[in-house]
Amino acid sequence: MTSVEATSKRPRGFLRQLFSSRPVAIGAAIFLAIILVSLCADLVTNAQPFQIRPRMRLHAPDSSFWFGTDALGRDVFSLVVFGGRLSLLVGFFVALVSATLGTVLGLTAGYFKNVDSILMRFMDAIMAIPGVLFAVALVSLVGPSLASIVGAIAFSEIPRVTRLVRSVVLTVREESYVKAAESMGIPTPLVLFRHILPSCVAPLIVQTTYTFAAAILMEAVLGFLGVGFPPDVPTWGNILANGRAVFQRGPWTIIAPGLFLAITVMTINILGDGLRDRLDPKLSRNAKVAA
Amino acid sequence: MARLILWRIASAIPVMLIVATIVFVLLRLSPGDPAAILAGDSAGPEVIARVRAELGLDRSISVQYLTWIGELARGHLGASIMSKQPVIKEIKARLEPTLVLAFAAMLLTILIAVPLGAIAAWRHNSWIDRAVMALSVVGFSVPVFMTGYIFILCFSIWADILPVQGYVSPFSAPILAARHLVLPALSLALLFIALIARVTRSSVLEILGEDFVRTARAKGARNGRILWRHALPNAAVPIITVIGLGIALLISGVVVTESVFNIPGVGRLTIDSILGRDYPVVQGLIMFFAMIYIGVNLLIDIACALVDPRVRV
Numbered sequence: 154m155t156s157v158e159a160t161s162k163r164p165r166g167f168l169r170q171l172f173s174s175r176p177v178a179i180g181a182a183i184f185l186a187i188i189l190v191s192l193c194a195d196l197v198t199n200a201q202p203f204q205i206r207p208r209m210r211l212h213a214p215d216s217s218f219w220f221g222t223d224a225l226g227r228d229v230f231s232l233v234v235f236g237g238r239l240s241l242l243v244g245f246f247v248a249l250v251s252a253t254l255g256t257v258l259g260l261t262a263g264y265f266k267n268v269d270s271i272l273m274r275f276m277d278a279i280m281a282i283p284g285v286l287f288a289v290a291l292v293s294l295v296g297p298s299l300a301s302i303v304g305a306i307a308f309s310e311i312p313r314v315t316r317l318v319r320s321v322v323l324t325v326r327e328e329s330y331v332k333a334a335e336s337m338g339i340p341t342p343l344v345l346f347r348h349i350l351p352s353c354v355a356p357l358i359v360q361t362t363y364t365f366a367a368a369i370l371m372e373a374v375l376g377f378l379g380v381g382f383p384p385d386v387p388t389w390g391n392i393l394a395n396g397r398a399v400f401q402r403g404p405w406t407i408i409a410p411g412l413f414l415a416i417t418v419m420t421i422n423i424l425g426d427g428l429r430d431r432l433d434p435k436l437s438r439n440a441k442v443a444a
Numbered sequence: 445m446a447r448l449i450l451w452r453i454a455s456a457i458p459v460m461l462i463v464a465t466i467v468f469v470l471l472r473l474s475p476g477d478p479a480a481i482l483a484g485d486s487a488g489p490e491v492i493a494r495v496r497a498e499l500g501l502d503r504s505i506s507v508q509y510l511t512w513i514g515e516l517a518r519g520h521l522g523a524s525i526m527s528k529q530p531v532i533k534e535i536k537a538r539l540e541p542t543l544v545l546a547f548a549a550m551l552l553t554i555l556i557a558v559p560l561g562a563i564a565a566w567r568h569n570s571w572i573d574r575a576v577m578a579l580s581v582v583g584f585s586v587p588v589f590m591t592g593y594i595f596i597l598c599f600s601i602w603a604d605i606l607p608v609q610g611y612v613s614p615f616s617a618p619i620l621a622a623r624h625l626v627l628p629a630l631s632l633a634l635l636f637i638a639l640i641a642r643v644t645r646s647s648v649l650e651i652l653g654e655d656f657v658r659t660a661r662a663k664g665a666r667n668g669r670i671l672w673r674h675a676l677p678n679a680a681v682p683i684i685t686v687i688g689l690g691i692a693l694l695i696s697g698v699v700v701t702e703s704v705f706n707i708p709g710v711g712r713l714t715i716d717s718i719l720g721r722d723y724p725v726v727q728g729l730i731m732f733f734a735m736i737y738i739g740v741n742l743l744i745d746i747a748c749a750l751v752d753p754r755v756r757v
Binding site: 426 | 460463466470473581584586587589590593597601692695699700714715718719721723726729730733734737738
């Protein structure tokens with residue numbers, strides 16, 4: 154998704170360079186496969202994915218139930234494949250929302266000195282509130298929905314994007330081409346978007362992949378703690394939450410969705426690392442800390 | 445130096461004020477009557493009216509806000525609806541398991557991650573380096589509860605050598621407590637080991653390219669001495685800073701770990717209060733955790749300034 158955007162700004166062969174690293178190529182392939190499988194969930198699962206089969210409760214994995222069945226006799230493989238849709242959607246929207254709002258706030262804080270310190274104190278305050286607690290509290294107060302869950306997770310991610318964009322703006326705004334644009338009387342919004350924003354794109358793409366991964370993890374944590382989407386909606390977090398009570402008799406109810414979750418997050422992180430090495434070798438590995 | 449410390453403390457106050465404001469707004473975001481939500485689903489109108497009066501929700505929003513800030517300034521975090529106890533008391537009663545768990549996880553992290561990262565940097569591009577980096581990607585990606593359950597499955601159910609869940613105070617039965625603590629501390633620490641090993645590696649790697657390392661090598665210092673005596677202390681500031689930022693992750697991790705391993709700490713108190721809709725406690729707990737985060741980072745800022753004169757600008 155992000156790499157396509159990058160190719161237009163980079164010399165030809167960017168994608169080839171990116172995928173010349175074997176871990177990145179394998180990671181991208183697995184991630185693509187996971188997206189495809191969740192998109193075609195109806196095709197790869199059996200006819201009645203959520204059918205409750207009382208006689209088949211906690212059936213161990215075999216050829217007909219690849220990941221076994223859960224406490225209600227539902228096929229865990231179907232649940233996991235369908236669950237991926239919502240989990241990935243949450244990740245995508247959180248990445249989109251926090252990248253957009255974070256960029257706007259970062260540009261503002263970096264360029265306009267008079268709002269900088271107030272805005273950044275706000276960001277410091279948001280960073281001080283543990284993300285899980287804020288999200289759990291907000292979702293349980295407002296009620297679980299795609300909007301509230303995305304909003305609750307994005308809220309804690311915005312300061313990281315803001316700080317990143319602001320730090321880029323602070324260095325770029327002293328460059329002579331920005332000074333030249335300013336002295337030519339080019340309107341400020343145009344200076345920001347035409348001359349400053351392009352420098353932010355590379356680190357922003359890297360940060361967005363990390364946000365995507367972090368958001369998927371956070372959705373799972375919300376579901377696991379019992380405050381995510383309603384329990385009957387399959388998401389990775391909810392499947393994990395349902396598996397908790399029967400974990401000792403049917404460990405596959407936790408391990409199958411957990412493994413899918415971990416592999417997805419890992420491939421996104423590997424992709425992010427690969428993008429960072431290609432797009433911005435100078436970008437410190439410490440930037441990962443923010444993710 | 446004293447001026448620097450005072451300045452840092454003073455600059456934390458507006459941040460605390462904003463946190464308090466966010467928490468205040470958060471609890472008023474809910475659709476419907478906050479008093480009805482606070483009183484619970486089964487409460488009758490007279491209970492709701494009593495809760496409203498008790499919490500001062502019948503007064504204007506600005507009075508409520510000023511009261512909340514004023515109470516906080518005097519160190520009051522409010523009182524639980526269920527137990528009627530002050531939130532501070534509730535936290536104190538649950539603090540020990542959380543502190544023990546967090547301390548054990550931090551100790552494991554520093555003991556494992558710093559040497560691992562330093563060795564990876566020293567043997568840059570070797571198989572050790574690659575293994576450490578791969579481990580750190582895995583550590584980042586596997587959620588805390590997943591590692592927790594896999595540990596329980598392997599060590600408690602299959603191998604049956606460690607207890608499944610629960611908490612025993614190390615002050616009453618140290619050995620039993622340690623056996624209960626190993627798995628939760630390790631699953632909580634994994635994310636940090638990944639994080640700190642990575643930062644240590646990149647930080648040491650940068651220092652190893654510096655002139656003074658070359659000088660040390662030129663005067664014939666041994667490899668081990670160069671790494672531990674010259675490189676690592678100079679790489680300490682980013683590592684310590686990351687540990688400070690990691691406190692937020694630690695708090696989130698504690699909440700989940702306590703839930704997986706059934707540990708009656710502050711994290712469990714938080715989830716129980718949220719599920720039980722005891723919102724004054726939730727409000728107080730968010731403030732409490734934010735204060736810890738800000739306090740720890742304040743101390744780290746000061747520590748960095750003491751360790752590294754370059755930071756003191």
